[in-house]
Amino acid sequence: MTTTVATAATPRKRQAATDRAVAENRLGLKLVAPAVVVMLVVTAWPMIQALYLSLYRYRLTTPNDRAFVGLRNYGTILTDSLFWHDTFNTVVIMVVSVAVELVVGFIFAMVMHRVIFARGIIRTSILIPYGIITVVSAFAWQFAFSLNNGFVNSWFAWLPGIQTGADATNWFGHHWPAMFAIIVSEIWKTTPFMSLLLLAGLSQVSEDMIEASQVDGATWWQRLWKVILPNMRAAIMVAVLFRALDAFRIFDNIYVMTRGAQNTESSSFLTYRQVIEQFQLGLGSALSVLLFLTVLLLAFGIVKLFRVDLARARGEA
Amino acid sequence: MARRTRKALFGTGVGFVVIMVWCLLPVAWILSLSFKSQAETNSGSPQFLPKSWTLQNYRDILHNSDFLYALRNSFGIAIIATLLSVIFATLAAYAIARLDFKGKRLVLSLALAIAMFPVVSLISPLFDMWRTFHLFNTWPGLIIPYMTFTLPLAIWTLSAFFREIPWEMEQAAQVDGATPWQAFRKVIVPLAAPGVFTAAILTFFFAWNEFALAISLTSTTAARTVPAQMSFFVGSDPFNPPYGQLATASVIVTIPIVIIVLLFQRKIVAGLTSGAVKG
Numbered sequence: 001m002t003t004t005v006a007t008a009a010t011p012r013k014r015q016a017a018t019d020r021a022v023a024e025n026r027l028g029l030k031l032v033a034p035a036v037v038v039m040l041v042v043t044a045w046p047m048i049q050a051l052y053l054s055l056y057r058y059r060l061t062t063p064n065d066r067a068f069v070g071l072r073n074y075g076t077i078l079t080d081s082l083f084w085h086d087t088f089n090t091v092v093i094m095v096v097s098v099a100v101e102l103v104v105g106f107i108f109a110m111v112m113h114r115v116i117f118a119r120g121i122i123r124t125s126i127l128i129p130y131g132i133i134t135v136v137s138a139f140a141w142q143f144a145f146s147l148n149n150g151f152v153n154s155w156f157a158w159l160p161g162i163q164t165g166a167d168a169t170n171w172f173g174h175h176w177p178a179m180f181a182i183i184v185s186e187i188w189k190t191t192p193f194m195s196l197l198l199l200a201g202l203s204q205v206s207e208d209m210i211e212a213s214q215v216d217g218a219t220w221w222q223r224l225w226k227v228i229l230p231n232m233r234a235a236i237m238v239a240v241l242f243r244a245l246d247a248f249r250i251f252d253n254i255y256v257m258t259r260g261a262q263n264t265e266s267s268s269f270l271t272y273r274q275v276i277e278q279f280q281l282g283l284g285s286a287l288s289v290l291l292f293l294t295v296l297l298l299a300f301g302i303v304k305l306f307r308v309d310l311a312r313a314r315g316e317a
Numbered sequence: 318m319a320r321r322t323r324k325a326l327f328g329t330g331v332g333f334v335v336i337m338v339w340c341l342l343p344v345a346w347i348l349s350l351s352f353k354s355q356a357e358t359n360s361g362s363p364q365f366l367p368k369s370w371t372l373q374n375y376r377d378i379l380h381n382s383d384f385l386y387a388l389r390n391s392f393g394i395a396i397i398a399t400l401l402s403v404i405f406a407t408l409a410a411y412a413i414a415r416l417d418f419k420g421k422r423l424v425l426s427l428a429l430a431i432a433m434f435p436v437v438s439l440i441s442p443l444f445d446m447w448r449t450f451h452l453f454n455t456w457p458g459l460i461i462p463y464m465t466f467t468l469p470l471a472i473w474t475l476s477a478f479f480r481e482i483p484w485e486m487e488q489a490a491q492v493d494g495a496t497p498w499q500a501f502r503k504v505i506v507p508l509a510a511p512g513v514f515t516a517a518i519l520t521f522f523f524a525w526n527e528f529a530l531a532i533s534l535t536s537t538t539a540a541r542t543v544p545a546q547m548s549f550f551v552g553s554d555p556f557n558p559p560y561g562q563l564a565t566a567s568v569i570v571t572i573p574i575v576i577i578v579l580l581f582q583r584k585i586v587a588g589l590t591s592g593a594v595k596g
Contacts, residue, residue: 021417023497024416024417024418024497025416025417025418025419026418027412027416027418027497027498028412028416028417028418028421029412029418029419029420031408031409031411031412031416032408032409032412032413032418032420032424034405034408034409035405035406035408035409035424035428035468035472036409036424036427038405038461038464038465038468039427039428039431039465039468039469040427041465042439042461042462042464042465043431043434043439043465046439046442046443046446047438047439047442049442049445049446050438050439050441050442053441053442053445107332108332108336108339110332111329111332111333111335111336112336114325114329114332115329115332115333118333120582120583121337122333122336122337123582123583123586124578124579124582125336125337125340125341126336126340127578127582127585127586128340128341128344128574128575128578129339129340129343130522130589131522131574131575131577131578131585132344132571132574133525133526133528133543133544133570133571133574134526134528134544135528135544135547135548136347136544136547136567136570136571137343139347139547139563139564139567140343140344140346140347140564140567141343143346143347143350143560143563143564144343144346146560148358148361148362148363149350149358149361149362149363149560150363151346151363151364151365153363154363154364164363188339188343191339192340193589196586196589196590197589197590199590200590242432245433248435249435249436249437251436251437251528251529252528252529252544255528255529255532255548256548268435268437268529269437271437271438271440271441272437272440272529272533274441275440275441275444275533276440276444276532276533281441281444281445284440284441285441285442287438287441288437288438288439288440288441288442289438291435291437291438292434292435292438294435295433295434295435295438296433299433
C-alpha cells in the first residue's frame with residue numbers, strides 16, 4: 001500500500017529517490033508503531049470498553065444482575081445534583097488555581113529571568129515542588145492546616161477569621177476552607193511548572209524590542225502589557241492549556257486531604273469512588289465516558305478560544 | 318537610571334527570597350514533623366519545630382515491612398516503566414524529527430490527546446480488564462499504563478532534542494555506506510543520549526508520583542507503590558493520623574527526587590521547556 005502511494009506522490013523523481021522515500025516511509029512507520037500501539041491499547045481500547053460497560057447495569061457485588069439499560073446510566077448521572085456539584089467544584093479548583101498560578105508563575109519567571117546570582121540554587125529550589133509527589137504535598141498542607149498540629153492557624157492568627165487555641169479554625173470542617181486548603185496544595189505544587197514554561201517564553205522576547213519601547217518612553221506597565229505579554233502569547237497559551245487540563249483532573253490532593261468530605265469531591269474523585277468503593281462498574285464507566293468527553297470539550301474549547309496553534313507552538317510546522 | 322537599576326535589583330532580591338520560601342517552606346515543615354515524637358503530635362503541637370527532636374519515626378518506618386515493600390515496588394515499577402517508555406519514545410521521536418512518513422501528524426495528535434487524557438476515566442475499564450487478564454495487583458498492571466502516559470512527554474522532549482542534532486553526521490555515515498538503521502544506532506544514539514536521559518528523568522518523576530491508578534489497580538503490598546501505601550497509613554486513632562510516620566515516609570520518598578534535581582536541574586529545565594514555546 002505504501003509503495004503505490006509513495007510512487008504516485010512522486011512520479012517525476014528518479015526511481016532511486018522513490019525507493020529511498022519508500023524505505024524511509026516504511027522505517028518511519030516501523031519506528032513509531034510500538035509507541036502508537038501501546039498508546040492505543042491502553043487508552044482507546046479501554047475507552048471503548050468503558051463505552052460498552054456504560055450501557056449496562058453492572059455492579060460487581062451483584063454480577064448476575066447485569067443487564068443492558070441503554071443510556072439510563074447517563075440519565076441517572078445527569079439528573080443527579082451530586083454530579084453537577086462535583087463538576088462545579090472541579091471547575092472552581094481549575095479556574096482559581098490556573099489564574100493564581102499564571103500570575104505567581106509569571107512573577108517567578110520575571111525574577112528568574114532577571115536574577116544574575118545563584119541561578120543554580122533557584123532552579124534547584126523551584127524543581128523541588130515540581131518533583132515532589134502530589135501525595136506528599138497534600139499531606140504537608142493537610143498537616144499545615146491541621147487543627148492541633150498545623151502552623152497555619154498560629155502563624156496567621158492576626159488575620160480576621162483565623163483563630164488558635166480552644167476554638168481554633170477548623171479548615172477541614174467546612175466546604176470553602178477545605179477547598180481553600182486543597183487549592184493551596186495544588187497551586188504550591190504546580191506553579192513551578194507554570195513558571196518554567198513562562199520563563200522559556202520570556203527568554204524568547206527580544207531585549208532590543210523592550211529597550212526600544214523604553215527609549216520611546218513606555219512605562220514599565222506599558223512595556224509589560226504592550227510588548228512582553230503579547231510576544232509570549234504562545235508560551236502563555238500552552239501553559240494555560242496544559243495546566244487547566246491537568247487541574248481539571250485533580251484527584252490526589254482531594255483523596256489525601258478530605259476524601260471528598262465537606263462536599264469537596266471532584267469529577268475524578270466521584271468516578272473513582274463509584275468504581276473502586278461502590279463497585280458500580282456500569283455507572284462508573286458512564287462517569288468515565290463523561291469525564292473523558294468533558295476534558296475533550298475543554299481542550300477543544302481552550303484551543304479554539306485562544307487560537308492555540310499547538311503544532312506551531314511545539315515547533316512542529 | 319542608577320536609581321531604577323537599584324530598585325529593580327531590590328525587587329529581584331525580594332523575589333528571590335519569596336521563591337526560596339515558597340519552594341522550601343513546606344519541605345522544611347515535613348522535615349521538621351518527621352522529627353516530632355508521636356506523643357508530641359498526639360497532644361497537639363502547632364509550633365513549626367519539634368520541642369524535642371527524635372529519630373524514632375525513622376527507626377519505626379525502616380522496620381515497617383509494608384513501607385519497605387512499597388518502596389521496592391515504587392523503584393521497580395518506575396524504573397521499568399521509564400526504560401520501556403524511553404525506548405519506544407526514542408524510536409518514535411527519531412522518526413518524527415528525522416524521517417518523512419505518512420501519518421506523522423496523526424502520531425503527534427495522538428500523543429497530544431493522550432497527554433490530556435483524564436487518567437481516572439481509565440480506572441473503571443482497566444479495573445475490569447486487568448482482573449480478566451490477571452494483571453490486577455501486579456507490576457505489569459501498573460507499568461503498562463505508566464508507560465503509556467509518559468510516552469507523549471517523552472516523545473515531545475526527545476523529538477525537540479533530536480531536531481537540534483547535527484544530522485550531516487548521519488548523512489556522512491550513510492555516504493560511507495551505513496544503512497539508515499546503522500546510521501541511527503552508531504551515530505545518532507550517542508549524540509542523542511543527553512536528550513534521552515532528560516526524557517527518562519521526566520518519565521521517572523511521573524511514574525514515581527502517580528497515585529490514582531496505583532490505589533485502584535492494586536490491593537496488597539505485592540504491587541502497591543509508596544504514594545498508595547501512604548494513603549493506607551492509619552494509626553490506632555482515626556482522628557489522630559500518625560503525623561510523624563507520614564512525614565517521615567514523605568521525607569524518604571522525596572529523597573530520590575531531591576538527589577535527581579540536585580544533579581540534573583539544568584537538564585530537567587531544558588527538557589520541560591524544550592519545544593514547548595517555539596513560537
